[in-house]
Amino acid sequence: MTEKEMKSLYFSFSSCTEKKHPLKGKECLPSKQKNSSPVIPAEKEKAILQASRAVQASCLKTEEAFGLPPEKPEKKANGQCRLVLPFSIKRDGNWYYKGKLIKRKHMVCLFSSLIERDEEGDYWLETPTEKGIVVVEDVPFVVTNVYWTGYGRNQTVSLRTNIDQMICVGPDHPLIMRSLAKDITICGEEMPYLFIRKGMGKWPIEARISRLAYYELLALSVPGCYRGEKYMGIWSQNMFFPLTSEDSIKE
Numbered sequence: 001m002t003e004k005e006m007k008s009l010y011f012s013f014s015s016c017t018e019k020k021h022p023l024k025g026k027e028c029l030p031s032k033q034k035n036s037s038p039v040i041p042a043e044k045e046k047a048i049l050q051a052s053r054a055v056q057a058s059c060l061k062t063e064e065a066f067g068l069p070p071e072k073p074e075k076k077a078n079g080q081c082r083l084v085l086p087f088s089i090k091r092d093g094n095w096y097y098k099g100k101l102i103k104r105k106h107m108v109c110l111f112s113s114l115i116e117r118d119e120e121g122d123y124w125l126e127t128p129t130e131k132g133i134v135v136v137e138d139v140p141f142v143v144t145n146v147y148w149t150g151y152g153r154n155q156t157v158s159l160r161t162n163i164d165q166m167i168c169v170g171p172d173h174p175l176i177m178r179s180l181a182k183d184i185t186i187c188g189e190e191m192p193y194l195f196i197r198k199g200m201g202k203w204p205i206e207a208r209i210s211r212l213a214y215y216e217l218l219a220l221s222v223p224g225c226y227r228g229e230k231y232m233g234i235w236s237q238n239m240f241f242p243l244t245s246e247d248s249i250k251e
Helices: 003-014 042-058 060-066 106-113 211-220
Strands: 074-077 080-087 095-097 115-117 123-126 130-138 141-149 156-161 166-168 175-179 190-197 205-209 222-226 229-236 239-242
Touching: 042 074, 095 106, 095 229, 115 205, 141 190, 141 211, 156 211, 205 211, 205 222, 205 239, 222 239
Parallel strands: 080 130, 141 205
Antiparallel strands: 074 080, 080 095, 115 123, 123 130, 141 156, 156 166, 175 190, 190 205, 222 229, 229 239
């Protein structure tokens, strides 16, 4: 892909998205997420189509060199078929297309905005050209930075994800501590996850707190009560979030 084409794609994407910045002395208000899929503007739809074609074109030589087979529908137990796209999201939040890393961040941000989750917990990506399953190793987003204002109950903690999305921890976006999958890291290790938005069923779309961001949250932790028990945790938007697993919290 030529430099001229990439510049054209970048400006096309930039013209239909909003820039988000970290907190600078102002309290961040929680964003309202809708469960229904939003209508994609014509300009953004064009940018998505260009990005999809650019990624496919950039990986075409790799596909031909290694003789990779085209993606095929995967048959489900109930007889229905679903298309598994050649996209994958690793635990560190990096996107891959047919095994090749997508290095351009604006493309990753564009595709990430289209991620949905169905009733069975599978992640879906829908573009103007295709719709199918995306293989996600853990969760599709990773929190990389921590920002806060205030102190105690008046404190507001905001988290930045790997796609530069700013989200305030609070009633709409709680922190949940749980053990990581056994095939990802050592058994029994616990890390916090941030609720991003609802999926189509009971399975939510979440972001994993990176290890460095977790250490920053631990530095902000203070003693507090949760369900009548004392824990170390953080305050955000007048809510206390214990930094311990829900399995160890007494009902």
